[in-house]
Amino acid sequence: MNSIKSLLFIVFTCLITLNSFSQAVQDDEALSLYKGTIDNQFEYVLKKSGNFKGTNGQPYEAVRLSMLLALRAHTLDSLKTVHKNLAETKAVVENQAKEIEELKANLSNTKADLDKTDAEKNNMALFGMQMSKVNYNVLMWTIIAGLLALLILFIYKFKNSNAITRAANKSLAEIEEEFDEHRRTALEREQKVRRQLQDEINKQKKG
Numbered sequence: 001m002n003s004i005k006s007l008l009f010i011v012f013t014c015l016i017t018l019n020s021f022s023q024a025v026q027d028d029e030a031l032s033l034y035k036g037t038i039d040n041q042f043e044y045v046l047k048k049s050g051n052f053k054g055t056n057g058q059p060y061e062a063v064r065l066s067m068l069l070a071l072r073a074h075t076l077d078s079l080k081t082v083h084k085n086l087a088e089t090k091a092v093v094e095n096q097a098k099e100i101e102e103l104k105a106n107l108s109n110t111k112a113d114l115d116k117t118d119a120e121k122n123n124m125a126l127f128g129m130q131m132s133k134v135n136y137n138v139l140m141w142t143i144i145a146g147l148l149a150l151l152i153l154f155i156y157k158f159k160n161s162n163a164i165t166r167a168a169n170k171s172l173a174e175i176e177e178e179f180d181e182h183r184r185t186a187l188e189r190e191q192k193v194r195r196q197l198q199d200e201i202n203k204q205k206k207g
Contacts, residue, residue, distance in 0.1 A: 033070055038078055038175065041071055042182055062193060068186055075179045082172045089168060093161040096154055103151045110147060114140045 031044035050062040117136060 033067060038075055041074055045071055063186060078175060082168060086168045089161060089165045096158045096161060100154045100158060103147060103154060107147050110144055
Protein backbone atom coordinates (compact mmCIF):
# COMPACT_ATOMS: atom_id res chain seq x y z
CA MET A 1 0.00 0.00 0.00
CA ASN A 2 2.80 2.38 0.90
CA SER A 3 4.57 1.50 -2.37
CA ILE A 4 1.49 2.46 -4.38
CA LYS A 5 1.23 5.78 -2.56
CA SER A 6 4.91 6.47 -3.15
CA LEU A 7 4.53 5.61 -6.85
CA LEU A 8 1.50 7.90 -7.21
CA PHE A 9 3.38 10.70 -5.46
CA ILE A 10 6.35 10.33 -7.82
CA VAL A 11 4.09 10.31 -10.91
CA PHE A 12 2.21 13.39 -9.68
CA THR A 13 5.48 15.24 -9.00
CA CYS A 14 6.78 14.37 -12.48
CA LEU A 15 3.59 15.67 -14.12
CA ILE A 16 3.82 18.98 -12.28
CA THR A 17 7.50 19.37 -13.21
CA LEU A 18 6.79 18.51 -16.86
CA ASN A 19 3.92 21.01 -17.01
CA SER A 20 6.08 23.77 -15.52
CA PHE A 21 8.86 23.04 -17.98
CA SER A 22 6.41 23.06 -20.92
CA GLN A 23 4.96 26.40 -19.80
CA ALA A 24 8.46 27.89 -19.53
CA VAL A 25 9.32 26.68 -23.06
CA GLN A 26 6.10 28.19 -24.46
CA ASP A 27 6.81 31.52 -22.77
CA ASP A 28 10.32 31.51 -24.22
CA GLU A 29 9.01 30.73 -27.71
CA ALA A 30 6.48 33.56 -27.48
CA LEU A 31 9.38 36.06 -27.40
CA SER A 32 11.61 36.59 -30.41
CA LEU A 33 14.25 39.01 -31.60
CA TYR A 34 12.82 39.05 -35.12
CA LYS A 35 9.06 39.32 -34.58
CA GLY A 36 6.57 40.87 -32.20
CA THR A 37 6.65 44.34 -30.70
CA ILE A 38 9.82 46.27 -29.85
CA ASP A 39 9.01 45.77 -26.17
CA ASN A 40 8.86 41.97 -26.66
CA GLN A 41 12.18 42.07 -28.51
CA PHE A 42 13.77 43.98 -25.63
CA GLU A 43 12.31 41.43 -23.23
CA TYR A 44 13.80 38.63 -25.33
CA VAL A 45 17.26 40.24 -25.24
CA LEU A 46 17.03 40.68 -21.48
CA LYS A 47 16.05 37.04 -21.01
CA LYS A 48 18.89 35.88 -23.23
CA SER A 49 21.44 38.01 -21.36
CA GLY A 50 24.11 36.06 -19.51
CA ASN A 51 24.47 36.45 -15.77
CA PHE A 52 27.80 36.23 -13.97
CA LYS A 53 29.47 37.54 -10.85
CA GLY A 54 32.60 39.63 -10.75
CA THR A 55 35.52 39.15 -8.44
CA ASN A 56 33.92 41.54 -6.00
CA GLY A 57 30.77 39.41 -5.90
CA GLN A 58 28.67 41.96 -7.76
CA PRO A 59 26.28 40.45 -10.37
CA TYR A 60 26.64 41.48 -14.03
CA GLU A 61 24.73 40.77 -17.25
CA ALA A 62 26.31 40.32 -20.67
CA VAL A 63 24.36 40.96 -23.88
CA ARG A 64 25.52 39.67 -27.25
CA LEU A 65 26.55 42.47 -29.60
CA SER A 66 24.67 40.87 -32.51
CA MET A 67 21.45 41.04 -30.48
CA LEU A 68 21.99 44.71 -29.68
CA LEU A 69 22.68 45.51 -33.35
CA ALA A 70 19.58 43.62 -34.49
CA LEU A 71 17.48 45.32 -31.83
CA ARG A 72 18.80 48.73 -32.85
CA ALA A 73 17.98 48.02 -36.52
CA HIS A 74 14.45 46.96 -35.63
CA THR A 75 13.94 50.05 -33.49
CA LEU A 76 15.18 52.32 -36.28
CA ASP A 77 12.82 50.57 -38.72
CA SER A 78 9.93 51.20 -36.32
CA LEU A 79 10.91 54.86 -36.06
CA LYS A 80 11.06 55.16 -39.85
CA THR A 81 7.57 53.66 -40.10
CA VAL A 82 6.24 56.10 -37.51
CA HIS A 83 7.87 59.02 -39.35
CA LYS A 84 6.37 57.83 -42.64
CA ASN A 85 2.88 57.47 -41.13
CA LEU A 86 3.23 60.89 -39.54
CA ALA A 87 4.18 62.46 -42.89
CA GLU A 88 1.22 60.79 -44.61
CA THR A 89 -1.13 61.97 -41.87
CA LYS A 90 0.16 65.54 -42.18
CA ALA A 91 -0.42 65.42 -45.93
CA VAL A 92 -4.02 64.27 -45.37
CA VAL A 93 -4.59 67.01 -42.80
CA GLU A 94 -3.24 69.69 -45.15
CA ASN A 95 -5.39 68.43 -48.01
CA GLN A 96 -8.51 68.40 -45.84
CA ALA A 97 -7.74 71.90 -44.54
CA LYS A 98 -7.56 73.11 -48.14
CA GLU A 99 -10.89 71.47 -48.94
CA ILE A 100 -12.48 73.08 -45.87
CA GLU A 101 -11.28 76.52 -46.99
CA GLU A 102 -12.76 75.90 -50.43
CA LEU A 103 -16.07 74.87 -48.86
CA LYS A 104 -16.08 77.99 -46.68
CA ALA A 105 -15.48 80.14 -49.75
CA ASN A 106 -18.31 78.38 -51.62
CA LEU A 107 -20.60 78.85 -48.64
CA SER A 108 -19.82 82.57 -48.45
CA ASN A 109 -20.51 82.96 -52.16
CA THR A 110 -23.81 81.11 -51.83
CA LYS A 111 -24.92 83.31 -48.93
CA ALA A 112 -24.03 86.42 -50.96
CA ASP A 113 -26.14 85.17 -53.84
CA LEU A 114 -29.00 84.48 -51.46
CA ASP A 115 -28.88 88.01 -50.02
CA LYS A 116 -28.93 89.45 -53.52
CA THR A 117 -31.88 87.26 -54.47
CA ASP A 118 -33.94 88.42 -51.45
CA ALA A 119 -33.80 91.99 -52.78
CA GLU A 120 -35.19 91.07 -56.22
CA LYS A 121 -38.73 90.42 -57.47
CA ASN A 122 -40.94 87.68 -56.11
CA ASN A 123 -40.85 85.91 -59.44
CA MET A 124 -37.50 85.22 -61.03
CA ALA A 125 -36.00 83.03 -63.72
CA LEU A 126 -33.76 80.10 -62.84
CA PHE A 127 -32.28 78.06 -65.67
CA GLY A 128 -34.87 79.60 -67.98
CA MET A 129 -37.79 78.73 -65.70
CA GLN A 130 -39.91 81.12 -63.68
CA MET A 131 -39.87 80.32 -59.96
CA SER A 132 -41.47 81.97 -56.98
CA LYS A 133 -39.22 83.53 -54.39
CA VAL A 134 -40.38 81.03 -51.77
CA ASN A 135 -39.44 78.05 -53.90
CA TYR A 136 -36.18 79.71 -54.88
CA ASN A 137 -35.31 80.30 -51.25
CA VAL A 138 -36.14 76.68 -50.42
CA LEU A 139 -33.80 75.52 -53.17
CA MET A 140 -30.98 77.84 -52.10
CA TRP A 141 -31.29 76.87 -48.43
CA THR A 142 -31.24 73.22 -49.44
CA ILE A 143 -27.96 73.85 -51.24
CA ILE A 144 -26.61 75.71 -48.21
CA ALA A 145 -27.67 72.87 -45.92
CA GLY A 146 -25.87 70.41 -48.17
CA LEU A 147 -22.72 72.55 -48.14
CA LEU A 148 -22.94 72.92 -44.35
CA ALA A 149 -23.26 69.14 -44.00
CA LEU A 150 -20.16 68.70 -46.16
CA LEU A 151 -18.35 71.36 -44.13
CA ILE A 152 -19.22 69.61 -40.86
CA LEU A 153 -18.07 66.29 -42.34
CA PHE A 154 -14.71 67.69 -43.40
CA ILE A 155 -14.26 69.46 -40.04
CA TYR A 156 -14.89 66.15 -38.32
CA LYS A 157 -12.34 64.42 -40.56
CA PHE A 158 -9.90 67.24 -39.94
CA LYS A 159 -10.21 66.89 -36.15
CA ASN A 160 -9.92 63.11 -36.42
CA SER A 161 -6.73 63.47 -38.46
CA ASN A 162 -5.34 65.84 -35.81
CA ALA A 163 -6.06 63.21 -33.16
CA ILE A 164 -4.22 60.62 -35.26
CA THR A 165 -1.30 63.01 -35.66
CA ARG A 166 -1.12 63.62 -31.90
CA ALA A 167 -1.26 59.88 -31.23
CA ALA A 168 1.52 59.27 -33.77
CA ASN A 169 3.65 62.00 -32.19
CA LYS A 170 3.08 60.53 -28.74
CA SER A 171 3.93 57.03 -29.97
CA LEU A 172 7.08 58.35 -31.62
CA ALA A 173 8.16 60.13 -28.46
CA GLU A 174 7.56 57.02 -26.35
CA ILE A 175 9.55 54.81 -28.74
CA GLU A 176 12.44 57.28 -28.86
CA GLU A 177 12.44 57.59 -25.06
CA GLU A 178 12.35 53.82 -24.65
CA PHE A 179 15.15 53.37 -27.15
CA ASP A 180 17.31 55.99 -25.41
CA GLU A 181 16.73 54.35 -22.04
CA HIS A 182 17.66 50.89 -23.29
CA ARG A 183 20.67 52.24 -25.12
CA ARG A 184 21.83 54.02 -21.97
CA THR A 185 21.38 50.82 -19.96
CA ALA A 186 23.29 48.81 -22.56
CA LEU A 187 26.15 51.32 -22.53
CA GLU A 188 26.33 51.20 -18.73
CA ARG A 189 26.51 47.42 -18.83
CA GLU A 190 29.19 47.51 -21.48
CA GLN A 191 31.25 49.98 -19.43
CA LYS A 192 30.94 47.79 -16.34
CA VAL A 193 32.12 44.74 -18.29
CA ARG A 194 35.05 46.67 -19.73
CA ARG A 195 36.07 47.92 -16.28
CA GLN A 196 35.90 44.43 -14.88
CA LEU A 197 37.93 43.09 -17.79
CA GLN A 198 40.53 45.81 -17.25
CA ASP A 199 40.68 44.96 -13.55
CA GLU A 200 41.29 41.31 -14.41
CA ILE A 201 44.03 42.29 -16.87
CA ASN A 202 45.66 44.50 -14.25
CA LYS A 203 45.52 41.65 -11.70
CA GLN A 204 47.10 39.27 -14.23
CA LYS A 205 49.90 41.75 -14.89
CA LYS A 206 50.54 42.20 -11.15
CA GLY A 207 50.50 38.44 -10.63
